[in-house]
Amino acid sequence: MHICPNHIEPVSCPRGQRDGAAYTAATARAASSSRRAPRVSVRKEYRVAGLAEPISHYTDAVQADGLLFVSGCVALDAEGRLVGDDVVAQTRQVLANVGAILDAAGAGFADVVKVTVYLLDIDDRPRINAVRKEVFGGARPASTLVEVSRLAVPGARVEIDAVAHVAAR
Numbered sequence: 001m002h003i004c005p006n007h008i009e010p011v012s013c014p015r016g017q018r019d020g021a022a023y024t025a026a027t028a029r030a031a032s033s034s035r036r037a038p039r040v041s042v043r044k045e046y047r048v049a050g051l052a053e054p055i056s057h058y059t060d061a062v063q064a065d066g067l068l069f070v071s072g073c074v075a076l077d078a079e080g081r082l083v084g085d086d087v088v089a090q091t092r093q094v095l096a097n098v099g100a101i102l103d104a105a106g107a108g109f110a111d112v113v114k115v116t117v118y119l120l121d122i123d124d125r126p127r128i129n130a131v132r133k134e135v136f137g138g139a140r141p142a143s144t145l146v147e148v149s150r151l152a153v154p155g156a157r158v159e160i161d162a163v164a165h166v167a168a169r
Contacts, residue, residue: 041065042063042064042065043062043063043064044062044063044064045059045061045062045063046059046060046061046062046063046068046101046104046105047059047060048060048061048100048101048104050078050100051076051078051097051100051101052076052077052078052079052080053080054071055152055153056152058071059071060101060104061101061104061105063105063166065167066165066166066167067163067164067165067166067167068101068102068105068107068111068162068163068164068165068166069161069162069163070098070101070102070161070162070163070164071161072116072118072159072160072161073094073097073098073101073159073160073161074090074094074151074152074153074156074158074159075089075090075091075092075093075094075097075156075157075158076093076097076153077093082153082154082155082156086157087119087120087121087124087127087128087157087158088127088128088130088131090156090157090158091127091128091131091132091158091160092131094158094159094160095131095132095135095160098160098162099135102162102164105164105166106166107164107165107166109135109136109137109139110136110137110139111164111165111166112136112139112141112162112163112164113141113142113163113164113165114141114142114143114144114162114163115141115142115143115144115160115161115162115163116143116144116145116146116160116161116162117143117144117145117146117158117159117160118146118147118148118151118158118159118160119145119146119147119148119157119158120147120148120149120150120151120156120157120158121147121157122145122147124157124158125145128158141162
C-alpha cells in the first residue's frame with residue numbers, strides 16, 4: 001500500500017490501481033466496511049395480529065439495537081378497509097394501529113422519540129394535533145410534518161410512522 005498521488009485526499013490504495021484508476025476514499029471505506037461484522041446486534045421483525053396485511057414488501061415494525069422503527073400506518077382496519085371519511089377519524093385509527101404495533105413490542109406512546117406525519121392537506125394539522133395530544137399525553141416526540149399529493153391507499157388522508165426507544169426490555 002502507498003499514499004496515492006491521484007486523489008484529492010490522502011488514501012491508501014493498492015499499487016496496481018494507482019495509474020488513474022478510480023479508487024477513491026469512498027471505495028476504500030466501502031472495501032473496509034465490507035470486511036466488518038454487521039453492526040446490528042439484534043434485529044426483530046414484527047407482524048401484528050389484527051392489522052391489515054402490508055400492501056408491499058415490508059413489515060409492521062423492525063426492532064434493532066434498542067430502537068423500534070414503525071412503518072407508516074394509514075387508517076385501515078384488520079380487513080384492509082379504510083376507516084373514516086375525515087382526517088380526524090382517520091388519525092384516530094392510524095394512532096390505534098401504531099399503538100398496537102408499539103404494544104406488540106412492549107412499548108407505548110411515551111417511548112416514541114420521533115414521528116413523521118404525512119398529510120394530504122397541511123391545513124389539517126390543527127385538527128389532528130388534538131388527537132395527537134390525547135394519545136401522546138405529556139410525551140412530546142420529535143416530529144416532522146410533510147404535505148403530500150397522495151398516499152398509497154386511495155382515500156387515505158393521513159399516514160404516520162414512528163421510532164420508539166425499546167432498549168432493555
